[in-house]
Ligand SMILES: NC(=O)c1ccc[n+]([C@@H]2O[C@H](COP(=O)([O-])OP(=O)(O)OC[C@H]3O[C@@H](n4cnc5c(N)ncnc54)[C@H](O)[C@@H]3O)[C@@H](O)[C@H]2O)c1
């Protein structure tokens with residue numbers, strides 16, 4: 522089976538990018554969109570993010586064979602409930618939420634009797650809203666599917682083929698494992714960025730210094746991440762609380778070890794860690810995983826608009 526009519530609920534960065542990518546890579550597929558915000562719907566129409574933007578969520582999903590929920594994880598249950606009356610019996614409902622275990626549970630509870638196959642394209646930027654989306658967002662990126670036990674194989678295969686058509690490499694994973702892995706590779710890095718930029722800003726206020734003005738290199742990279750959408754990230758931490766807390770304990774232990782090394786002037790401990798981490802970075806670059814987005818030109822998509 523393959524999808525012919527895809528409904529995208531939430532037309533921000535992720536929803537808009539899916540709409541544009543489907544129109545580019547799957548030209549025979551009809552795309553219909555809905556967003557709870559009338560201003561977003563208007564802008565989505567102007568940008569042509571999907572073929573058709575409807576003002577009613579129930580109508581938006583009618584006759585769709587794939588519905589993708591692209592709203593903040595805290596709004597998934599509400600979005601699913603809003604579309605439920607329009608869903609056809611055979612539909613696949615999926616999402617793009619950054620945390621999976623609690624979202625999967627919420628969707629299964631809200632849509633009993635429907636096939637729900639959660640997904641997480643590990644692709645994004647610090648930008649959000651209907652102007653942020655672009656068709657190549659998913660190219661050469663991972664997309665993790667977390668199908669529940671007993672999910673129909675043909676539907677999992679169809680969703681896999683859908684994401685592959687948009688340029689992603691698909692991996693199937695247990696939702697709990699996903700949340701642990703993403704806690705350390707995505708959620709804690711965002712927390713560190715939000716915190717360090719906040720610390721520098723507080724310091725600046727106290728000392729009347731120009732910490733941020735003269736920041737360059739590493740700190741600038743942190744400010745990009747710390748510009749990410751506050752609603753999205755508040756929801757991620759509320760919905761992946763356990764895994765984030767567990768990984769934070771590990772991280773804070775390692776940070777303490779570095780503090781001890783600095784205090785003891787243990788250069789060898791520092792050198793060993795930095796050598797190990799440099800090898801990891803080089804491995805990523807050699808595998809071609811670094812900024813693999815083909816046309817992710819900073820001029821087009823990297824504007825500091827957040
Ligand atoms: N931004 C990223 O880098 C990234 C990457 C991968 C996955 N995700 C996940 O994708 C989802 C969407 O993130 P985004 O970056 O596209 O956010 P976004 O803010 O750009 O877009 C979200 C859209 O959802 C709409 N919305 C909110 N509640 C709604 C509801 N109940 N019904 C319909 N529309 C509603 C908002 O009006 C907004 O336009 C989140 O769950 C996030 O965790 C984000």
Ligand SMILES: O=C(O)C(=O)C[C@]1(C(=O)O)C=C[C@@H](O)C=C1
Nearest residue numbers: 619642643644645646647706707
């Ligand atoms: O590249 C970025 O700006 C991102 O933050 C993308 C990123 C990530 O942490 O890798 C953010 C959240 C997601 O759920 C997936 C991808």
